[in-house]
Amino acid sequence: MWVVKIGGSLSHDPALREWLMRLWEVGGGRVVIVPGGGDFADAVRRYQREWRFDDLAAHNMCLLAMAQYAILMQGIVPDLVLASNEDRIRRALRDGRVAVWVPTDLMRTTPDSMTNWDTTSDSLAAWLSTTLNAERLLLVKSCDVEAHAPLDMLAASGVVDRRFPAYVRDANYLVEVFSKGDASRMRDRLLAFQA
Incomplete structure (x- = not known):
């Protein structure tokens, strides 16, 4: 099973349709898509700045953003x-x-290690990959990503969230970060690893 996290930054990009279609075409029975938060999560940030509510409320709202x-x-x-x-x-x-994860079951009533802005949908995708015992976790980003770039470097530059490298450090699955233009490469790879 492969978990493919598609960044919210693709929510207005034609590349989103291409990724979804390619995953649907070749990923049946093997792919779980994790949505980012995108504009929906950005709205949560704005509301939190305006109303100054805590990160627990923001976390729950961001899960709903991912659901949207x-x-x-x-x-x-x-x-x-x-x-x-x-x-x-x-x-x-x-x-x-092909499943698309709606993470509303992760809504919390008390704060924990996930209820903060350092833990975004990237880390939640890692959490799901561990829970499902996935073979691979692919993150799809709207920016260009250098092949085999160290995760700590990607976290420092804001490409992945700050906690993501720690979530996957001891993972039993392969982690790859793709740029939005890599849909064909991902499709070929998925076809090559068909059971």
Whole structure:
């Protein structure tokens, strides 16, 4: 199973449709898409600055932001299956479908290590990859990403969140970061690793 996190920065980019279509074409039964937060999460940041509520509320709102992006993705490719937990994700994969994670089950009532702005959808994708015992985690970014760039460097430059390198340091899955123009390369790789 591959987890593919598509950054919210692609939410207005034609590359989003290409990524979703290619994943749908070749990823049935093997791919779980994790949506970023995009404009929806940016709105949470603005509201938090204005109203000065705590990071727990912001975390829960950002999970809903990711859910909105997931619904947008399914609106673009209706055959994608929205799935809010491990059971639903595994059911979608067993049915030969591509799942899009709706992370509302991670809403919290008390703060924890995830309820802060250092932990974004990148780290949540790593958490899901560990939970699902994924083979690979691919992050898709709107910016150009140098092949094999160290994750600590990508975190320092803001390409991935600050906590992401620690989340994946001891991971049992391969981590790759792709640029938005790499959809064909990802498709070829997914085809090459078909069971």
